[in-house]
Amino acid sequence: GAVVSQHPSWVICKSGTSVKIECRSLDFQATTMFWYRQFPKQSLMLMATSNEGSKATYEQGVEKDKFLINHASLTLSTLTVTSAHPEDSSFYICSAPPSKQGGYEQYFGPGTRLTVT
């Protein structure tokens, strides 16, 4: 149980275009999902917290107008990188706790490798 999927697993786009990444909880409902970014040989950095039915909460330094987050249902959160640039190339990973009340453990999606040319 507690499976999180992401789509696509990898994507290449041209500079200036937008890319949407989907994060789905397959066998549980997730009122909250987290979006992380990981640059090569670096740690996971929390970008934002996605809340079903309300606005996302962004971490300091993350541009909310550039990284659009939508959490329209209890099983789907999306991250759209708008006007992507090469410096946005990274590994994007979502995660979710497995219950509505929240829990300690988080379940990670397999990640999306974004390359902006």
Place this chain on the structure above:
Amino acid sequence: GENVEQHPSTLSVQEGDSAVIKCTYSDSASNYFPWYKQELGKRPQLIIDIRSNVGEKKDQRIAVTLNKTAKHFSLHITETQPEDSAVYFCAARFGYALNFGKGTSLLVTP
């Protein structure tokens, strides 16, 4: 926010030896401390975790200790094997999200 320091950044041990990775955290309200193993290009995998009301937890060759007073926790891997080679991250739960350490690249040589 929570600040998690992790040491060492790289660690090389011979097969069969023990490996220890240490982390410190800054927020005394943190109550959950997981350890993840990450292989290149893959998602982090939870290998062991500990809550703030417990001082030590063990699962076969892996153990974690927590010192709340000193605000540090450690991962211990005994009888290391080449397949233990990976990047390991500690994390501390701050509020509802996790803050990660910078990672330790562990290399186990045969």
